[in-house]
Amino acid sequence: MVLSVGFRSLRVWCLPLGAIVCLALVVLSYSKLRRDFVRLEAKVDGLTSGTGTLIDRGGSGWRGNDGDDDLVIIYNRVPKTASTTFMGLAYTLCETNDYHVIHVNVSRNSHVMSMADQARFARNVTEWIEMKPAIYHGHFAFVDFFKFGVNSNPVYINILRKPLDRLVSYYYFLRYGDDFRPYLVRSRAGDRMTFDQCVENEEADCAVENMWLQIPFFCGHSADCRIPGNSWALEAAKQNLIEKYMLVGLTEELEAFVTILESTLPRFFAGATKLYHSGNKSHLRKTATKFDPLPETVKKIQASVIWKMENEFYEFAAEQFHFLRKTSLATRNGAISNVGQKVFYEKIRPK
Numbered sequence: 001m002v003l004s005v006g007f008r009s010l011r012v013w014c015l016p017l018g019a020i021v022c023l024a025l026v027v028l029s030y031s032k033l034r035r036d037f038v039r040l041e042a043k044v045d046g047l048t049s050g051t052g053t054l055i056d057r058g059g060s061g062w063r064g065n066d067g068d069d070d071l072v073i074i075y076n077r078v079p080k081t082a083s084t085t086f087m088g089l090a091y092t093l094c095e096t097n098d099y100h101v102i103h104v105n106v107s108r109n110s111h112v113m114s115m116a117d118q119a120r121f122a123r124n125v126t127e128w129i130e131m132k133p134a135i136y137h138g139h140f141a142f143v144d145f146f147k148f149g150v151n152s153n154p155v156y157i158n159i160l161r162k163p164l165d166r167l168v169s170y171y172y173f174l175r176y177g178d179d180f181r182p183y184l185v186r187s188r189a190g191d192r193m194t195f196d197q198c199v200e201n202e203e204a205d206c207a208v209e210n211m212w213l214q215i216p217f218f219c220g221h222s223a224d225c226r227i228p229g230n231s232w233a234l235e236a237a238k239q240n241l242i243e244k245y246m247l248v249g250l251t252e253e254l255e256a257f258v259t260i261l262e263s264t265l266p267r268f269f270a271g272a273t274k275l276y277h278s279g280n281k282s283h284l285r286k287t288a289t290k291f292d293p294l295p296e297t298v299k300k301i302q303a304s305v306i307w308k309m310e311n312e313f314y315e316f317a318a319e320q321f322h323f324l325r326k327t328s329l330a331t332r333n334g335a336i337s338n339v340g341q342k343v344f345y346e347k348i349r350p351k
Contacts, residue, residue, distance in 0.1 A: 104138030
């Protein structure tokens with residue numbers, strides 16, 4: 001029989017597999033045709049509008065040029081930096097904007113991969129065509145794809161937080177959990193010791209060595225990256241941030257981070273800023289109970305070499321982000337928006 005599906009005719013051969021199987025084939029074929037049709041519409045509209053890039057398709061999401069469908073973003077998320085809030089936006093938008101989201105689960109909550117796992121990860125991300133375009137996310141250190149000879153590099157993004165704020169948040173998170181999964185009993189549940197008391201008693205959970213996390217995440221998989229207070233690791237992390245990451249935002253300025261991503265990578269993040277302001281996604285996860293440390297506790301932590309190096313890295317990242325924010329965003333009446341296109345092509349010859 002021949003069915004009319006959208007703008008095409010679809011021939012379906014109903015073999016003795018039964019009507020249900022036949023119907024399933026029709027539905028699957030229709031879904032694929034509809035997806036292709038939406039993409040074709042976007043390309044035609046892009047050409048007729050003179051942009052040749054991306055246009056708003058309303059409820060159909062955003063569709064771009066062929067190259068956009070090959071994009072891969074890697075978000076090697078640092079714990080307790082608003083990463084769950086950000087990924088809530090990504091998961092909500094993935095169906096509308098037609099991309100995949102894949103969580104990378106490293107066993108035993110390790111932040112490092114074996115050499116073989118790094119190679120497999122690099123090849124899978126590059127060659128898993130069926131999943132493109134995609135966002136891969138997980139708690140793991142930077143992986144250098146160039147080292148493994150893959151044909152293309154992904155787009156790296158990340159978010160950083162003031163190092164002491166991150167450590168205090170994680171300390172109380174282990175004891176009280178959060179409002180994202182309040183029913184889950186955390187590993188230190190029942191322990192009422194405050195962070196101040198922990199520091200005073202020199203307990204392991206608040207040791208400054210636990211603050212050595214954001215630098216290793218950017219430094220990568222070299223041995224020196226794991227050595228707390230290693231100056232080479234700090235410089236390597238800075239270099240990777242500049243050379244390997246498209247954008248590194250700040251927990252304290254998450255809205256600006258989302259807005260820059262929306263204007264830079266609309267294939268993934270079209271509608272993200274509006275969704276962020278919708279209320280139910282802007283503060284998705286908060287530690288249930290948390291106490292600010294006393295001034296004497298802060299002073300003691302800040303006297304350590306590890307805090308000074310982690311804070312130097314944070315300030316370095318903040319300087320880069322603020323420069324990008326200044327050149328990419330405008331603030332009017334308290335509202336943040338992108339500055340729009342400022343680069344144009346002209347005097348093209350021959351006509």
